[in-house]
Amino acid sequence: MTKPLISILDDEPEIRTLLSDVLQEAGFDTMSFGRASAFEAALAKRTPDVCLVDLSLPDTDGLTLVHRLALEQGAIVIIISGRAQVQDRVTGLELGADDYISKPFDPAEVVARIRARLRSTRPATRASNxxxxxxxxxxxxxxxxxxxxxxxxxxxxxxxxxxxxxxxxxxxxxxxxxxxxxxxxxxxxxxxxxxxxxxxxxxxxxxxxxxxxxxxxxxxxxxxxxxxxxxxx
The missing domain is CATH 1.10.10.10 (Winged helix-like DNA-binding domain superfamily/Winged helix DNA-binding domain)
Structure with missing residues (x-):
């Protein structure tokens, strides 16, 4: 059985390493990126099951990227950001994100949120889409x-x-x-x-x-x- 693929886009190496380690231990495959350009190049080759996206990126606006992902990709989009203001959370969800997790976060919560999202989209009882x-x-x-x-x-x-x-x-x-x-x-x-x-x-x-x-x-x-x-x- 193929493991779900989680793509991580965050400009902080420590965050990428932490999330990769925790998610791999939980049974997921991961890909990590520090810049949106590399992240989007990888999307052209393979669509992940879940995208974890930070909003503060060095080479693009994170909210614009989230909106594009929501419209063009079949992946679940979860924002992980240090922007904890309610308006940032609301804007991210309005632009199409499926969930929003604020930094600092509990790694176990990230795993739980991903599993909940994957369960909610899995066609368990219907052959047709x-x-x-x-x-x-x-x-x-x-x-x-x-x-x-x-x-x-x-x-x-x-x-x-x-x-x-x-x-x-x-x-x-x-x-x-x-x-x-x-x-x-x-x-x-x-x-x-x-x-x-x-x-x-x-x-x-x-x-x-x-x-x-x-x-x-x-x-x-x-x-x-x-x-x-x-x-x-």
Whole structure:
């Protein structure tokens, strides 16, 4: 069985060594990079299962890189940063990161967060990664929405987690607490805001009227309901 591959991008050698040692001991394969240019060159050859990305990088803006990773790569993106301000956390999640860990961190927590994310994305009970609903087809293996005319719109890994959650439970109320449990987030203002942003972006990509959405309905004070009929194919 192939070990999950974790890519580590951090300009501090001590952090890279610490994370590599801990993750390899936990049963993962790792690749480490001190600069974004080397990291992105490696991505062209192989997509990792998880990217650990520091925001303070010598050769690029970390938030811009996170946004690009979320849209173009099929990897889980976890920010590990010394920027502990709430706004940095919120911005990172809004741009598509799946999780945010502040420095200094407990290495065991990093391992636990990675395992939780991998569990949440593993298709354990379904052979298909393609779902049809209304006039749409969602291709989760390549993170793409296809309309009835064959036109395609990409979605990020983080947006895909939310969409899959809805498609797995159509016409059932999904509370904030259930979203938190399923997606592995911590209860916080930043998690709630990130969910709002991801759902808003999904509605835009599904060409929903923001004032009267027909697929993803908000039940104020309770959660959300996905109203479409879903067929996994």
């Amino acid at each position: 393609t779902a049809r609903f209304k006039n749409w087809t969602a291709h989760f293996e390549r993170y793409m929405l296809e309309d009835e005319n064959g036109d395609e719109t990409p979605f990020s890994h983080a947006e895909g987690e939310v969409l899959r959650l809805f498609l797995d439970a159509p016409k059932r109320l999904i509370s904030r607490a259930q979203m938190q449990t399923s997606l592995g987030g911590a209860a916080s203002e930043s998690f709630d805001r990130a969910m709002d942003v991801r759902i808003s972006r999904l509605r835009t990509k599904l060409r929903e009227d923001p004032k009267n959405p027909q697929l993803i309905k908000t039940i104020y004070g309770a959660g959300y309901i996905f109203l479409g009929d879903v067929a996994w194919v």
